[in-house]
Amino acid sequence: MTLDVSIPDSPDLSNRGAPEEFEWTEDTGGAEDFRREDIEALLEEGAWAEGFNEWAEYTSMSEQQVRAVDDLGLFQDFDFYWDPTQDRLRADPPELPEDWRDRDATASWNSSTVAAVESELQDLGDVVYEALEDYLEDDDVSEHYWSDRDYGDRGE
Numbered sequence: 001m002t003l004d005v006s007i008p009d010s011p012d013l014s015n016r017g018a019p020e021e022f023e024w025t026e027d028t029g030g031a032e033d034f035r036r037e038d039i040e041a042l043l044e045e046g047a048w049a050e051g052f053n054e055w056a057e058y059t060s061m062s063e064q065q066v067r068a069v070d071d072l073g074l075f076q077d078f079d080f081y082w083d084p085t086q087d088r089l090r091a092d093p094p095e096l097p098e099d100w101r102d103r104d105a106t107a108s109w110n111s112s113t114v115a116a117v118e119s120e121l122q123d124l125g126d127v128v129y130e131a132l133e134d135y136l137e138d139d140d141v142s143e144h145y146w147s148d149r150d151y152g153d154r155g156e
Contacts, residue, residue: 003056005066008075010048013040019081019092035082039089042135043080043128051128061120068105069117072097078125080132089132093118093125 013036061069069075077094096114100106106114 003059003061003063003066005056005063005070007049007052008070010040010043011076011078011080013037013043013080016079019079019083019090033082033084036080039080039082039132042132045135047131047135048128051131052124054131055120055124055127059120059123061117065113065117068109069121071105072103074121078121078128080129089129089136091125091129091132093121095121 016034016036019034059066074094074096079092079094081090081092082088083090095118096106097103100109100114109117
């Protein structure tokens with residue numbers, strides 16, 4: 001079932017701290033570069049819309065659930081970043097707030113609905129992640145965003 005909803009704005013990745021599950025290492029000395037600005041530009045250039053549209057074709061979420069997730073700002077809470085310790089792209093989907101029962105948008109939901117929605121958000125993150133990887137494999141984009149000039153040997 002394809003959803004009939006507007007594509008939400010891509011996540012704003014600026015002004016974020018270290019990702020939740022990121023582990024600092026001595027090798028990088030706390031000077032990690034998560035490349036969020038570049039990733040945000042790729043999301044805005046189409047990776048977010050491409051991923052969202054693909055996900056919307058097969059998601060089991062209803063339009064009402066998608067609107068509730070949007071009302072809660074969860075689409076904006078996705079985090080995409082470059083993990084410098086593993087030298088790879090990472091995606092962290094949001095979770096519903098602990099007080100979801102008290103929110104108007106989700107008051108009628110039960111815990112199984114919440115689990116299903118969080119699973120669908122994980123799927124969306126995975127699909128957008130794949131779209132981002134496709135953008136990064138494009139030679140023109142890769143040259144512009146990930147050149148050695150910008151992200152060469154960080155050990156210097």
